[in-house]
Amino acid sequence: MSTMDISDVQLADAFRLAIAALIGLAVGLEREWSGHADGPQARFAGLRTFLLLGLLGGIAGLLTTENHEAIAALVAGGGIAFSIAAYVMTVRQAGVQRDGTTEAAAILVVALGVFAAAGSWLLAASAGSLVVLALNEKKRLHGAVTHLRQEELRAALQFAVLALAILPFLPTGPYFGWADFRPRALWIIVLLFCALNFAGFLAHRSAGERRGYMLTGLLGGVISSTAVTLGFARYSRKYPKASSALAWGVIGACTVLVPRVIVISAVLNPAVAILLLPLLLPAGLVGAAVVAFAWRSDTPIPQEAGEQPMSWLSGDEQNPLRLGIAIRLAVIFQLAMMAITFARQTWAVKGLYSTAVVLGLTDVDALTVSMSTPSTQVLTSIAAKAIAVGILANTVVKLTISAVVGSPRYRLVACGSLAAIGAAIGIALAV
Numbered sequence: 001m002s003t004m005d006i007s008d009v010q011l012a013d014a015f016r017l018a019i020a021a022l023i024g025l026a027v028g029l030e031r032e033w034s035g036h037a038d039g040p041q042a043r044f045a046g047l048r049t050f051l052l053l054g055l056l057g058g059i060a061g062l063l064t065t066e067n068h069e070a071i072a073a074l075v076a077g078g079g080i081a082f083s084i085a086a087y088v089m090t091v092r093q094a095g096v097q098r099d100g101t102t103e104a105a106a107i108l109v110v111a112l113g114v115f116a117a118a119g120s121w122l123l124a125a126s127a128g129s130l131v132v133l134a135l136n137e138k139k140r141l142h143g144a145v146t147h148l149r150q151e152e153l154r155a156a157l158q159f160a161v162l163a164l165a166i167l168p169f170l171p172t173g174p175y176f177g178w179a180d181f182r183p184r185a186l187w188i189i190v191l192l193f194c195a196l197n198f199a200g201f202l203a204h205r206s207a208g209e210r211r212g213y214m215l216t217g218l219l220g221g222v223i224s225s226t227a228v229t230l231g232f233a234r235y236s237r238k239y240p241k242a243s244s245a246l247a248w249g250v251i252g253a254c255t256v257l258v259p260r261v262i263v264i265s266a267v268l269n270p271a272v273a274i275l276l277l278p279l280l281l282p283a284g285l286v287g288a289a290v291v292a293f294a295w296r297s298d299t300p301i302p303q304e305a306g307e308q309p310m311s312w313l314s315g316d317e318q319n320p321l322r323l324g325i326a327i328r329l330a331v332i333f334q335l336a337m338m339a340i341t342f343a344r345q346t347w348a349v350k351g352l353y354s355t356a357v358v359l360g361l362t363d364v365d366a367l368t369v370s371m372s373t374p375s376t377q378v379l380t381s382i383a384a385k386a387i388a389v390g391i392l393a394n395t396v397v398k399l400t401i402s403a404v405v406g407s408p409r410y411r412l413v414a415c416g417s418l419a420a421i422g423a424a425i426g427i428a429l430a431v
Contacts, residue, residue, distance in 0.1 A: 013065075017058040019121045020113035023128035024054020027109050030135050031102055053079050053106055057113020064118045072114070079110040101138075105131060155198055155320040162323075163191055189369055194321040202320075214295060217249025221256030226364075228253035229398040229414075236410035243406070247413035248294035254398065254421060255287030261368050261387065268372040275384035280391065282424040290417050356386035357393045364394050388429055395422040 028050025056079045063072035087103040108131060116124035166187065173182035217228050232246040239246075258280045266273035356367055367390040371383040395418055402414040 013062055013117070016117045016121050017055065017062065019125055020058025020061065020116040021051055021054045023112050023116065023124065024050040024052070024057075024109045026128060026132050027054075027105050027135070030132050031105070034136070034138075050106065050109055053083075053109045054113045057110040058117040059113075060110075061114040061117025061119070064114070076110055076114055080107050083107050083110075101135065105135060151320060152202070158321055158323070159191070159194060159198065162187075162194065162321075167191065185373070190323070190326045194323060194326045198320050214245065214248050214252050214291065217252035218256055218291075221253030222260065225250075225253040225257045226394065226398060226401075229401050230405065233402055233405035233410060233414075236407040237405070240407045240409065243409035244413050247402070247406070247410045247417070248291070250398070250402065250414050251287055251290045251294070251417045251421075254395070254418065255284060255291055257364065257391070258284035258287065261364065261391065264365065264368045265372040265387065268369060269380070269383075271380045272372045272383045272387070275380055276387055279384060279388040279428045280425065282428050283391075283395075283421045286420050286424045287417075290420075353386055353389050356390040364391055367391075385429060388425055392422055392425045392429070395425065 025047070028047040031050065032047045057076060060072040060076035060079075063069075063075065083103045083106040086106075087100050090103075109128075112124045112128050112131075115127075167184065170184040170187050172184050175181040175183075217232070221228060229250050232250050236243040236246045262273050262276060262280065265276055356371070368387055371387050399415055399418040399422065402418060403411050406414060
């Protein structure tokens with residue numbers, strides 16, 4: 001082999017150096033395209049400068065792999081010092097906005113160049129793509145911050161604390177013998193329901209109050225389809241002219257229940273979710289067909305209505321996570337786990353189905369979580385059927401609520417559609 005042959009190590013170094021250069025090139029291209037590299041407010045770096053800074057960082061990274069850390073620090077430090085000096089000189093000029101985004105991006109390009117050459121080039125390239133996206137989406141990001149409300153920011157920070165500051169310190173368990181108390185698993189359940197509540201809250205904020213009962217029901221179904229059924233049934237007596245639209249909203253909420261249950265089950269136990277899909281998909285298709293049929297004839301919320309349906313569906317706006325409700329659901333889940341264990345040991349499969357009916361009458365989410373948790377030691381096929389049985393029982397409850405509480409027109413529309421959904425679940429279970 002001649003001395004001119006290129007080794008695999010040299011090819012790898014060249015590839016990493018190219019990645020570092022491409023990161024700088026991409027950032028520089030965005031700066032040129034957005035107009036920050038020319039005009040009276042031009043910053044110090046454009047396409048070529050960013051390319052060179054990326055190469056500089058890559059060279060510094062390669063020097064570290066050759067055990068030349070001191071030289072590498074001087075090279076990378078020179079690029080960073082150059083960016084800082086450019087910012088200082090720019091802000092000293094009269095009439096120039098004090099915006100250091102370009103200079104900060106230049107420092108980051110140097111750092112990513114070092115990381116691409118000396119660390120993971122894939123992570124460096126991913127981070128570079130994120131930098132370009134953040135620079136390009138300036139207006140949208142600023143607009144999002146402008147529209148961000150205090151309660152939404154507070155909820156996001158609270159969720160971060162719940163997930164990052166509390167969850168890692170909770171013990172795994174189990175404790176208390178047959179009770180099978182698992183603190184960390186329970187807290188994950190709390191986080192899951194908080195995330196669903198927050199998603200429903202944001203959807204409500206995005207949709208607004210005047211988008212019709214159908215959309216109101218669809219969004220409310222993310223939180224509780226049973227609550228939507230009871231609330232809309234009572235509302236139909238107060239505003240009988242809106243009875244049909246309210247009934248369509250209930251069907252929308254019941255339709256959302258299907259993907260909500262499947263998502264929760266898939267997060268906890270994908271095997272159960274796969275078996276649950278054919279049991280609930282027919283009901284979901286029936287509900288979707290009804291929703292599609294009713295969408296064009298959706299009746300807007302009456303102007304004379306003193307209370308908007310969304311006001312009680314969205315919950316306390318100061319608590320978008322609805323942490324108290326999530327904790328209550330986790331407690332119900334723990335009790336359900338104990339009931340399932342007792343039923344499995346005492347009455348075997350028939351006892352599980354009976355327990356599923358009782359849980360379905362009260363709380364479908366607790367039933368779904370209980371049956372989807374792998375620690376229940378229940379066969380996945382039985383767990384999936386138990387969830388479907390519970391949802392069938394819950395559908396019967398909502399049909400009964402609609403028949404007893406709703407107005408005559410509401411009963412006619414809601415009960416017929418709910419009966420069709422229940423029949424679809426029953427047929428799927430029987431097949």
